[in-house]
Amino acid sequence: MLETKTAVEPTTAPTPFNLMQTLSRNRRFLFPVLALILILIGNRLISPTFFTIRVGPDGRLIGSLIDILNRGAPTVLLAIGMTLVIAAKGIDLSVGAVIAICGAVAAVLISTTTLPPLLVIAIAIGAGILCGLWNGILVALFDIQPIVATLILMVIGRGIAQLITEGQITTFSNESLEFVGTGLIGGFPFPIFLSVIVVALVWLLIRSTAIGMLIESVGANDRASFYAGIDATKIKLLVYIISGICAAITGLIITADIKGADANNAGLWKELDAILAVVIGGTALTGGRFYLIMSVVGALIIQSIQTGIYISGLPPTFNLIVQAVVILAILFLQSEDFRRLFTGAWAKLRRQS
C-alpha cells in the first residue's frame, strides 16, 4: 500500500509550474472552453464578419460577439441559479414559469400603477423569491423529489402569469424599465452588465463565504454532511431562492426587451437550456462539485450554437437537433459505461489480433 509510517513532507513549497500537469488536472475546464472556441471559429468560417465589432449610430456596439453575450444573458443568469440547485442534488424545472410570472408582475404594475420603476423591479424580484421559497419548502421541508416538486410550479406558473396579465399580452412604455432590457452602458447592452453583476455577486456570496462548500458537501454526501452538523434544510432553501431570483431577473430582461409580458411564451423551455448549460459546464446532475463560471461558458456555448445557426441561414429550428446532438455527445463522453464499452471493445479487438 502507499501508506508509509513516515509522512510525506507537507508541501509548503509550491511545486514548479508544469503545463501538462495543469492541463490534465484541469481537463474539466479545458473541454468546455475549447468547445466554445471551436464553435466560435466555426461561426467565423460561416460568416467572415463574425468577430467584427463596430459602433452603431447611437453609440451601440454591434457585432455577433456582442449579440451572443446579450442574447445569452438570460441563459447565463438561469444557469447560475441552476448550477447551485443542481450542486445541492436538486433540479429546478420551474424557472421558465417563474420568468413568466415575474415578467407579468413587472409589466402589469408598471402599466397600471404609478409605482416607481425601481419598486416595481423589487416587487418582481420579490415574486421570484416567493417562487423559489415555495420550491425550497417542498424540497427541503416536505422532502419531495426536486423534479416532482418543481414540476408543480412549472405547471401552475404560466397559469398564474396569465391571471396576473388577465390573459392579455400586457404592453407598456416606461423608459426606466425598458432600460433593463435594451439600455446601453458604454455601448454595451445592459443585460450583459446585469449578467456580469449577478455572476460576480453570486460568486462572491458563494465562494467568499462557506456557502459554496456547504452546498457541495450536502450535494455530494448528505449523510456525511448530516454527521458533520450541516443544516441541509437552510442550504436547500437558499439555492432555490437564488434560482428564483435569477429567474426573476431574467423575466425582467425578457419583459423589458419586448416591452410587454407574454405569459404564454416568455421563457418557454428556458429551464432546459439552463440545465444543459450546467451539464456542459461539467457540474454533474448527481450533485456535489459545481463550476459556476463553467456553467456560464456552457450557456455561451448554447447561445453561440444558436447564433451560428442563425447566421448560417439554416432555419432556427435546427437549434433543437443540434442541441440534442451536443447533449448526447457530452453525456456519452461523461458516461463511464459508454467509455468502458469502447475501451472493452478495444481490448477485445487487441486480444483477438
Next chain:
Amino acid sequence: MRSRILPLIATLAVFVILYLIGWQRFPAFGTTRVVGNFLTDKSFLGIAAVGMTFVIIAGGIDLSVGSVIAFTGVFCALAIGQWGMHPLVASGLILLIGAAFGAAMGAVIYYFKIPAFIATLAGMFLARGGSFVLSQDSIPIDHPFVNDISQIFYVFPDRGRFSFVAFIFVVVLVVGIIIAHYTRFGRNIYAMGGNNTAALLLGVPVGRTTIGVYTLSSFLAALAGIVYALYTKSGYPRAAIGVELDAIAAVVIGGTLLTGGVGFVAGTFLGVMIQGIIQTYVNFDGTLNSWWTKIVIGLLLFLFIIIQKVLTSYRGTLTFRLIPGLSRPAAASGTSASPP
C-alpha cells in the same frame, strides 16, 4: 383497506365531485354529447398518458411524448400528402419509427446509465427538431380514407358521438390494463419500479424491461400522434407542446407514485378525464380565463403529491398471527388473521 388503492379512490372521489359540480352548474354535463366529446378531445392525451404510466411505474420519466406526437403528425401529413403513401402504410411506418425511437432512448438509459430525465430530454429535442426539419408549417391532411375514418362514430340515443379516435383510446386503455396486470412484462415493470436491485436479484430481465417500457411509451406516443393528426386533420411541428406535462399530471393525479412501483392505468384514465372536466367547465363558463385549467390541474397535482408523500411515509404494519406448533402439519390451521 389496501393502501395501494387509496390514491386511486381519492382520484375517483375527485372525479365524481368535479363531475357533479359541473353537472349541477351546467346540466349538459349529463349528456352523452359532452361525455363523448371528453373522450374524443382527450383521446390523444389519454393514449400518451397510458404509455407515461408504464414509464413512471418503472421508476422513469419520458419527456419526449409531446414531440413524438408532433413528429408523427408532420410525418403522416407529408407521407400522405406528398409522398403518396396510403394512410395505413404511413401509420404503420411511423409506429415502427416511434417504437425504434423509444427503444433507442431505453437503451441509452439502461446501458449508459444516463438519467431518464436527460435522455428523454434529448429525445424531446431530437423529435421536435426533426419535425421542424420536415416542415415549418402546418400541413393539411386530405385523403379519402382519412375522411372516411373520421366519419366512423357510434351515435348515442341523445345524439352524442362516440368517435373512432375515442374508440382507439378505449382499446389502448383496455390493452394497457391487461399488459399491466396480466403479463410478465407488466409485472416486471412494477417490480423494477418497486426496487430495481431486488428485481435484478429476483431474476427480472431489467435491461429488456427498461428498453421495452420506453419502446411502449414512444409507440403509444406515435399512436397518439396519429390520433391527433386524425383529430386535427393536419400535421404541425408546433403541435402538442407540453403534452408530456399534461400526461405526467394525469398519471400522478391518477394515483401512480412518481417514485415508481405503484400505479394504475385505470387511474390514468380518470386523471385524463379530470383534466377534461376542468377544461370543459372552464370553456362552458366563458368568463373564466382558460388558464384556470392549468392552475386547477397544478393544484390537484400538488394535492396528490402530498397525499403520496403521506402514504409512502406511513409504514403501516399489518398485524398477523402465526399458527403455533410448527412441527405439526400445516393443515392444523389456527386463527386466520387477515389484516384489518
Next chain:
Amino acid sequence: MGFRELMSDAAEKQTPVLQTSKLTKWFGPVRALYDVDFNLYAGEVHAVLGENGAGKSTLVKLITGVYRKDSGAILLEGQAIEPHSPHEAQAYGISTVYQEINLIPTLSVAENLFLGRQPMRMGFIKTGEINSRAKALLKTYNLDIDASHTLSAFSVAVQQIVAIARGVDMSAKVLILDEPTSSLDAHEVQLLFEIMRSLKARGISILLITHFLNQVYEISDRITVLRNGEKIGEYLAASLPKRELVSLMLGRELVSVTDEGNTNGKAAHQNERSFLQVEGIARRGMLEPLDLSVAKGEIVGLAGLLGSGRTETAKLIFGVEQKDIGTIYVKGQKTTIRSPRQAIGQGFGMCPEDRKIDGIIPELSVRENIILALQAKRGWFKTLSRKRQEEIAVEMIEAMRIVTPDSTKPVGQLSGGNQQKVILARWLASQPELLILDEPTRGIDVGAHAEIIQLIKRLCADGLALLVISSELAEIVEYSHRVVVLRDRKKLTELTGDDISEQMIMHTIAES
C-alpha cells in the same frame, strides 16, 4: 491453536452438498478470503461466524455469484459450479435471503412469491391462482395471511418468511440466511427457528450468518469460524463452549482471568464530575435502557460483539437516531439532542463507523473535509479565510501524518487509513470536548493503526472526553479507563481498573 477440530463421524462419510475448496478472493491488495475450505452437509444448519472483515459476506457473495473467485473451487453435490449472478445460483439450487430483504415492497406477497414464474394461461397471468397458491404455500410455513396484500404492509418477520418460501419453492438445496434475526423480536426469532428446523427435516441445508451467539447455539449443528479472511476451524456446535468460540472469533486465547489488565489511571476519574452523563437512553429495537458517563480526560470503551448495541449507543448520544426515552446531561445540565448539529453545539464530535457513507465527502479536498465541521459550527458567514483554512489543514496533515501530496487532493482518492485520519482531523479542528469514535482503527494498516491509538491517548491527556467503540479488545484494554460491555443491545456491566482485560471482557460477553 490448541483447539480440537471436531468433525462428526457421520459427516465425514457423506459428500457435502456444498463445498468450497481453497476459495480465495482479493480486492486489490486486500485479501478478503484466503484458501477457505467450507463444507455444508445435507440437512444441517451450519453457522459461519466471525467479526467484521472476517470474510463471511465475501464467502456468501462468492457462492451466490455476486463476486467472482480469484482461485479455488465451489462444488455443489460434487460438481464444480461457477454462478455469475444470484439468479444463476438460484437456478443451481442455492437461495439466499439477505438481511435487507430483496423482495419488491410494492408488489403483493403472492406476486413476490411467483415473480418471473407466474402460472400462465395463453400468455396471460392467472392472478387468482397466484393468490391461492401463495396462500397454500405460506400455510406450509404456518403463516396464515392474505397474500394479495402489499408486501410492505407486513412485518419484517413475515417478509423474511416470504423470501425463504420463495427460495425454497424454487427448488433450493441450499438456503443461505444472512443475519436473518437482526430485526426480529424474540417471538419472531422462535418462529423463524421453527421454520428452519422443518426445512432441515426436509433435507435442506442451511448456511446461517449471524452475530447472535445464543442463537447460534440454539439452532446450528456445526460452526465454521472465519477470521481475517481465513478459516480458523470447523466445529460441532454441541462440543464448542461459548467462551472458546468467542476467543476463536476474536483471535485471543483465553487464559485464566488473572493477567495484567491495563495500567491506566485506575478509576482515577470516577469521582470527577462527568462531562457527559447518560441516563436510561433507549430506543425500541435498537437499545435497551443504558446508563453511561464520560469525564474529561477519560476514555470510556464500549465493548461487545457486532450488533451488541455499541454503534446504536453512539448514534443515540450523537442525535443521529432519536431516543425513545432517557436523559442526557452535559456538564450536569439536562440537554436535548435531536440531531448531530445539536450534539456538535454541545461540544460533541463523532467519527462514524462507516466512513465512506457517513464520514468523508469524497469529492471535496482534504482541506475542505478537515474544516467542514468547524465551518458548519461557525455558520455561513463567519468564514474561515483561505489562509486560516490552509493553516489548519497543514497543521492537521502534519500532526496526524496524513499522507497526501497536498491539501487539495480529493479525499476519496486517499487510502482508508488516511481518510480516517482526515475525519479525526475534522473533529479535532472543531475543538470538541467529547469525541465519540466508532471503530477508529477498522480497515487501517498496522502503521496507521498504532498512530491512531497514540493519538487517542494524547487527546485524552489533553483533557478530551472520549467514548471509543472497537472490536479490537486489545486496543480497548490498552487505552480505556472504564469499559462498558454490551451484548444483545443491553449493557451487561462496566469494568474498571484491574478488571479491564481482554479475558474479563470475553468472559463477560460469553458467560453472564
